[in-house]
Amino acid sequence: MRKVLTYSRNVFVPVTDVCRNRCLYCGFRRDDGRVIRRREAIDLLDRGAAAGSAEALFSLGEAPQEVCGFSDRLKEVGRDDVIGYIIELSELALERGLLPHTNAGLLSKEEMRRLAPYNASMGLMLETTAVVEAHRASPGKNHQRRLEAIRAAGELSIPFTTGILVGIGEAVSDRRRSIEAIKEIHETCGHIQEVIVQPFDPKEGTPMATIPPPGLEPLAETVKIARSILPPEVAVQVPPNLADPLPLVEAGASDLGGISPVTPDWINPERLWPTPEELRIRLPGFEMMERLAVYPRYIDLGWHGRKTRDLVERMAGPDGLRRRDGPYIPDRNRK
Numbered sequence: 001m002r003k004v005l006t007y008s009r010n011v012f013v014p015v016t017d018v019c020r021n022r023c024l025y026c027g028f029r030r031d032d033g034r035v036i037r038r039r040e041a042i043d044l045l046d047r048g049a050a051a052g053s054a055e056a057l058f059s060l061g062e063a064p065q066e067v068c069g070f071s072d073r074l075k076e077v078g079r080d081d082v083i084g085y086i087i088e089l090s091e092l093a094l095e096r097g098l099l100p101h102t103n104a105g106l107l108s109k110e111e112m113r114r115l116a117p118y119n120a121s122m123g124l125m126l127e128t129t130a131v132v133e134a135h136r137a138s139p140g141k142n143h144q145r146r147l148e149a150i151r152a153a154g155e156l157s158i159p160f161t162t163g164i165l166v167g168i169g170e171a172v173s174d175r176r177r178s179i180e181a182i183k184e185i186h187e188t189c190g191h192i193q194e195v196i197v198q199p200f201d202p203k204e205g206t207p208m209a210t211i212p213p214p215g216l217e218p219l220a221e222t223v224k225i226a227r228s229i230l231p232p233e234v235a236v237q238v239p240p241n242l243a244d245p246l247p248l249v250e251a252g253a254s255d256l257g258g259i260s261p262v263t264p265d266w267i268n269p270e271r272l273w274p275t276p277e278e279l280r281i282r283l284p285g286f287e288m289m290e291r292l293a294v295y296p297r298y299i300d301l302g303w304h305g306r307k308t309r310d311l312v313e314r315m316a317g318p319d320g321l322r323r324r325d326g327p328y329i330p331d332r333n334r335k
């Protein structure tokens, strides 16, 4: 039996690049950031749906409302709170057959409670439990606060994606500790569907532009550590646009994350995603299967958002993966 690798065909919607943090590796955040226009978001969602995507990934800077002048920028789209805008965009996604997954950085439990009905799953990277220079200007990257938020999501029964960022100044022992902290929360809440092992990717114009990314060997070692700590129902995800996935799936990763046929990876925009067809060629011996934004286990458990249930039930096949592999229209992740 060939080993199954899953991925999610998504469309990546960058809601705002305004952010209260300043992670030294980040090329996404902008001082003069803006809020995506409804028209632009609808255009992305329509193109994603037309290309056969099944997920709308909403990603944004953390707590943008704390940044001076943000409320004026939000008023330009006629809204006065960012969570309300994400909910509106989520409804537009659901109308187009796309399941929302929101990764907004730290959210309060109340904010997650508001978003949960509209999301098939949500995400927050732990990043690392180590205190690193890269986070010195990012209060939201405090690991205790992130672990608390991940736990709060579990208390709300939200299928959850988290992960670690590898190569930002942490030691191997920190990687182990970070994964152990995630495992402990999963043991009480049971909501962690996947843990991303995300390699740091240097971005031009950032303070970490000249720091080399982690090599494949330390990444494969991290995947092995994650695999040995996490229970089998928690997938290890590796993004195939940031590192050669072959040694990483051989080390035990079983998911390739979101791949968008119509947008770049806005966090790593110069890193084109390989298409599922290219991945099939590059990963001999593995079988590629498309999943939804929510993993089969949580569909079985009935952990649905109130507004996502019907769509999930229509899109999932008997195995809990996407009912059928629709046509994939690769166009090199164009803007």
Ligand SMILES: O=c1nc2n(C[C@H](O)[C@H](O)[C@H](O)CO)c3cc(O)ccc3cc-2c(=O)[nH]1
Binding pocket: 008, 010, 012, 055, 057, 101, 102, 103, 121, 122, 123, 124, 125, 161, 162, 194, 196, 237, 239, 256, 257, 258, 259, 265, 266, 267, 268, 292, 293, 294
């Ligand atoms: O395209 C990307 N998707 C990213 N995703 C999305 C992910 O690939 C999928 O949306 C999830 O697997 C849900 O299907 C993240 C999701 C999270 O919750 C947390 C971090 C990330 C990071 C990325 C990323 O850098 N690029």
Ligand SMILES: C[C@H]1O[C@@H](n2cnc3c(N)ncnc32)[C@H](O)[C@@H]1O
Binding pocket: 025, 026, 027, 103, 125, 127, 164, 165, 198, 199, 200, 201, 202, 203, 267, 268
């Ligand atoms: C959504 C996730 O993207 C990751 N992220 C942010 N900047 C970078 C980068 N330069 N390289 C790799 N991953 C990055 C962080 O882990 C964040 O939580």
Ligand code: SF4
Binding pocket: 019, 020, 021, 022, 023, 026, 027, 028, 029, 060, 061, 062, 105, 138, 140
């Ligand atoms: S990685 Fe996220 S939290 Fe950090 S600066 Fe970038 S947008 Fe903000």
